[in-house]
Every structure is written in structure tokens, then in C-alpha cells.
């Protein structure tokens with residue numbers, strides 16, 4: 329007999345920041361593949377990005393307005409990567425609380441009851457909403473070291489600690505010691521559930537053949553592959569802002585290194601140094617559009633990643649088996665970089681002129697580090713190690729057998745059996 333039980337319904341509410349939204353959308357794919365009903369809540373300007381990331385799926389995407397007339401936040405900005413300055417981040421995050429009445433109204437009117445919600449700890453107030461509806465809330469654990477004891481961090485941590493569990497975008501085999509000690513020693517409350525890397529969440533069986541025109545940077549990478557050139561991919565995520573002085577050092581360092589590079593940046597040519605692109609034509613390419621970073625990292629010509637160590641970028645590089653040149657800039661990226669270089673040994677770290685982890689990076693040091701990664705030296709060692717973790721990442725996500733797949737199954741089972 330056909331199974332006529334209603335599918336469990338999950339509500340996802342990503343924070344309005346690309347680096348926070350993307351992994352939750354990957355989680356949506358994993359839930360949809362298990363036949364769960366998925367509803368994603370967002371704001372009008374963020375809706376197209378979400379819809380584009382969940383094409384041809386049964387997910388429903390609902391919107392609530394983003395608060396207007398906020399002090400210091402220009403009208404129309406609904407995502408942190410569009411903020412004129414990252415110093416406005418706390419105001420932006422705190423303002424999301426104004427969405428609470430609309431959010432609760434939306435939930436009240438959903439056609440299907442919600443079994444559980446996964447939201448972001450920066451939307452700390454959703455825990456309060458969840459409790460009003462007697463829900464169980466899951467959050468991801470994200471400590472912002474730089475933010476110290478700011479109001480938003482305190483709210484976020486308080487809500488996380490009171491949640492049912494932490495959905496962690498990682499896999500057990502990447503950091504078993506940390507997962508075990510967190511679950512068995514550190515946390516006497518919510519447990520960490522490693523269900524990633526979420527960037528590997530989509531089924532590998534293509535639904536239909538890829539008939540799109542390849543973007544010009546992928547065609548460029550194809551050429552480099554034919555020329556047997558190994559390419560350094562350079563990208564600093566969706567939020568990090570690099571100072572004008574630092575940009576110049578990067579462009580000089582890349583130019584002097586003689587290494588092929590693909591640099592994704594929003595900066596104009598004048599910021600990188602006049603004539604930079606012309607002088608490096610053939611050897612390097614600068615891309616100012618939104619790219620498919622996973623597609624680039626998985627291209628066979630990409631041999632290294634100069635990264636700010638945003639956690640998504642780290643996991644994407646691990647999944648693709650690409651070693652990292654770690655240049656942490658803000659938030660928890662310094663911790664991630666230590667993990668990459670010192671614990672996992674899948675990357676090297678950029679040298680700063682004064683030896684401090686937050687110091688200025690001069691082109692001479694960068695040139696040396698780039699060569700070290702791309703032309704042997706430490707490169708070979710870290711390359712072998714990252715390939716090993718890439719294999720383990722894929723195994724963790726294997727249908728029904730992988731550790732992350734099974735962890736998510738267990739989590740769903742545990743929550744859905746509790747509420748009856």
C-alpha cells in the first residue's frame with residue numbers, strides 16, 4: 329500500500345547574508361531529497377537568489393517585508409553583502425527583530441503545520457517565535473570573535489544554547505576530536521549534528537544535460553587546462569572588504585609570482601593598479617561577476633585557492649580537493665585558518681609583515697607563499713592531504729551510508745518522534 333502519511337514539514341529561515349543563506353539552501357536540497365516538505369522564508373530582494381538556488385523543486389518560498397527606514401541602512405538593502413560598510417552589520421542584524429510580527433503571522437497561516445525549523449542564530453528572536461508555536465528550533469553555531477560581547481552575539485549565543493541542537497556544516501571525519509569533545513564534554517545542552525559538507529548536498533545525477541553556454545572564465549580555465557597551467561583561484565567571499573593598500577599588494581604579489589590566477593573581486597581596475605589586467609593578459613583573469621565558486625574549484629586546472637577562509641569556502645575547497653592559501657580577515661575566519669593550516673594541514677598561511685595574524689601582507693611575502701603553494705615546496709604535502717579529506721567528504725555525504733547522511737536521518741527521526 330502507498331504511504332499516505334503526510335510528509336514532515338520543515339521551515340527554513342536563512343539570515344540575509346550570502347554566506348549564511350547558501351548552506352541553508354543546500355540543506356533544503358538534502359531535506360527535499362528525503363521527501364520532506366520545505367518552506368523557505370525570506371525578504372523580497374533575497375527571493376530571486378533563493379528561487380534560483382532551488383529550481384524545479386517542491387520547496388515553497390515565502391516572503392515577509394524587510395524593515396524600512398532604518399537608521400544608517402540605506403533603503404532597499406536587504407542583504408549584508410550590499411551594506412556600504414560592514415560596521416553596519418550589528419544594526420542590520422538587530423533590525424531583523426522588527427520582522428518578528430510578520431514572521432509569526434506567516435507561520436500562523438501556513439497551510440501545513442511545521443515539524444521543525446532551522447534558522448540562523450543571527451535571527452535569534454526566531455527561537456522566541458518557535459517557542460510560541462511549541463516548536464523545536466535548530467540553529468547553526470557561529471561565533472563572531474571580533475564582535476566580542478556585542479548585543480547581537482549575546483542574543484545569538486543565548487538563543488543557540490536554548491535550541492534543540494546545532495546543525496553543523498561539517499563532517500565528523502574532518503574534526504572528530506572537536507565534535508566528540510563538544511558533544512561529550514563541552515556542551516551539556518544542545519548537541520552538534522554534522523550533516524555536511526552541505527555544498528555536496530545535490531544529487532550527482534544530472535537531471536538534464538548541461539546545455540548552457542559556459543561562462544567566459546570557465547572557458548578560460550579550459551584553455552589553461554589544455555596548456556597544462558595550474559591556476560590559483562583568488563576570492564574573499566561575499567562580505568570581506570580589502571583595503572586599497574592591501575589590494576595593491578595582492579595585485580603586485582600575483583603579478584610577480586608568475587603563477588596563473590583567476591581573481592574574483594568587485595574592485596575596479598584602478599584599485600588593483602592601472603594596467604594590471606592588460607599586463608597579465610593570458611596569464612591571469614579578473615572576474616567581477618557572481619561566479620559558481622564550486623564549479624571553479626572543481627575545474628581540473630585549479631590547483632590552489634587564496635581564500636579568506638569563510639567556512640563555506642573552506643568546505644568547498646576541501647570537497648574539491650584544492651589546497652588553501654589562508655588569509656583570514658574577520659569574524660571566525662582566523663579560527664578556520666588555524667584549522668586549515670595547523671590541524672588539517674591542507675593549506676599554508678599568508679605571511680604578514682609584523683608576524684601578527686591580523687598584520688599587513690606585503691607583496692614579497694605573498695609572492696613567496698603563492699609559489700610555495702603552487703610550485704611544490706609545502707604545496708605537494710598539503711595537496712595530498714586535501715585530496716584525502718575530499719574523498720572523506722564525499723563518503724560522508726553518500727546516500728544512506730555516509731556519516732553525514734545518517735546523522736541527518738537520526739536528527740529528523742529524533743525530532744519528529746519527540747513531538748508526538
Ligand SMILES: O=c1ccn([C@@H]2O[C@H](COP(=O)(O)OP(=O)(O)O[C@H]3O[C@H](CO)[C@@H](O)[C@H](O)[C@H]3O)[C@@H](O)[C@H]2O)c(=O)[nH]1
Nearest residue numbers: 347350565566567618619620621638639640641659660661
Ligand atoms: O561570486 C561568488 C562569491 C561567493 N560565492 C559563494 O558564496 C559563499 C561565500 O561564503 P564564505 O566563503 O563562507 O564567505 P562569506 O560570505 O564571507 O561568509 C560569512 O559567513 C561564513 C559562514 O558563517 C563565515 O564563515 C564567514 O566568516 C563570514 O564572512 C560560498 O558558498 C561561495 O561559493 C559564489 O558562489 N560566487
